[in-house]
Amino acid sequence: MKKKPSFVPKLIFILSSLSILSILILFFRPQPAPQLKSLRPKQSETLFAHVIQAALPQVQKLWEEGDLFIKKDGLQCPDEILFDKKVGRSYFQCQPHFWQCYWAGGVKGAGAIEVNLFGEIFHVRARRSFKPIPSYSSVERFYEIIKGPHQEMNFHYGVLIELTLDEVPDMSWPMILTDTCRDTYLPQRIYGYGKRPADVKDNGFLWDNFDRHIFIDKFYVTNQMVNEWRILSGKKDQLIADRTAWPKPALLTLADQKAYCSFWGKRLLEAKLFDAATMTPMDLKNPRPQRILRPQTPWQRDLSKTFLGMSRINPDYQLTPLDCQLAQVQGCHEKYFTTDSVTWMGLHFPLGYFPESMENTIEPDKNLKLSSRFYPPDSEVHELGVRSSWNGQINQELPVAFRCYEEVSL
């Protein structure tokens, strides 16, 4: 009689196979990468350097995006900087007075920058190491504006600060913050100057900026910026003390406008650069197009399709909030540092707002962009390439703003 095959060997085989498979799976299972555990340095100097480095992204955010730290209640720094709904939040970016206000405790809920490192929370602060500016207040400051360059440190405008660490109180790390908010790059391509020529076949005046690195101020130069220049130039008696005037455009003579720009290694904006920055190219990907168009506004090639064109046809046209965001013309509410009106390359206030002075190397007499909040929307001054003449003197009836540009040659 045949013996019935036993189930045991089969079971042993199955169990062994499963065991081997499990071992293999365990061996080849994806393992989490070993984590780099850094030890708390024993030397206080090393710990200090380590924590400050780790805090830098937060320091950078506080400097470059100060507006994000302002809650609904605004600021409590009457000696330093005022919170005003007419002033856009860009004013608080790369803004030394906001830096002072924050560290002096004027921002609700503000305090030390907390860094979580080595399983501990460290506290980084700015140090009040710098002399007071008596015209502003008698308290020592958390920064000092300095002018570059300094031996291989390549900057024009620097804000010197010192960072400390609560946990290593005897050390301080001085460093310079640069102004990364002020200007913006003009891409290299062929550009046109002036109004659209009457003859369609005429390309008008063309130029290009290949092999040139040109950066244009995004906003007008303000009274606060001019105050910094005057402090560094030893003209403290000419400071504007009224804090409400600080975000407003500085109204200087043409000579002073040029002197201001030159002090920071820059030049007064040129008319052809203004046109390049405000006339949106037809094809951004092609830097050498066959035809260069001259749009009449930064947002629409034909002015007739914009509220400016409609105002010319319809004398009863009612301005909308959106119109005033595009160009602050007569009838719009006053607002400064708004980011609503921006061109293709990041320049603000291409039309409307303030009359703007500029150097014109092509037609020297046409040195003023007249389009501004002082002219009604149906005025013919509200068109790109339309320019007037300014004698360079301050005139209360015609306040003239300005901005600078810089060509960087490394």
Added chain:
Amino acid sequence: MIVIWLVSLLNLVFANPSLKWSQATQITERHEFYANNEVIEKPKDSWQLLLAIIYKDSQLKTHKDCLFYYVPGEDAGRLKVKTISVEDKCEKYLFENGNQEWTKLKALQFSFEHNYLTLSITDEFFQVERWDIPLFNSYLNPKPKLMMSSAEYRSPRFLFLTPYKGRSQNLLHARNALPDKTLCHDISEDCSEKSPSNCTKCENGWFEIPNGCSQGPKYCGQMVCGAKNRPACRRGMSFHKQEAAPDCRVDSSFAYCSKGLRIQCQGALPYCF
């Protein structure tokens, strides 16, 4: 990158020069024959300059540390650091005592890349001490692009000075800007660059006299181009009618003058009359 820096900072000891060197703005006078990470063995029993480190102290004053190494032979190796004025050349101090010295060394290796300096020192007991020094102020200028600021293009967001202990320092603000009229970018008539541009050091900006090359000669100061008796303005590189090297007398379309004026060439340079 920051993690690497942070890890390497663990090795920093304030007593050694690593922390101040990490604020270096420039590494110069590097020995031309010693390759990165190569054990320095030749020429035996001689002092060699490895490199010089230029850095700012907490008062914005610039210093230069020269690193000299005595290559071991019959005598043991030595490393010395001599701090000198930035205008001075290190080689003058080759045989002078250093401000800091490390003696009885068996070997030394070093390497320098654009933002990292490493020194590896082997002592008489074959114990190796390694200094990993991240160079915080070292910066590779990015290619400029839409929405980039000039500050981002020219330098890092933070420029570090040397940390200090104790009381607040009185900051000195000695600057080294170039005065007006200095030739800050020397370009010859055949478009070759005689010396690199240092126009960013100009006190009051700079201006270019276009010569039809992609870069024209540049001077410190302010000047409005295109006016009467002034150099013409640069129009650009797209307007050449000729392929060959530019010559103002043949084709001056790379420049323009203000309305009503005409270009006249003075040598290779266009002026407005």
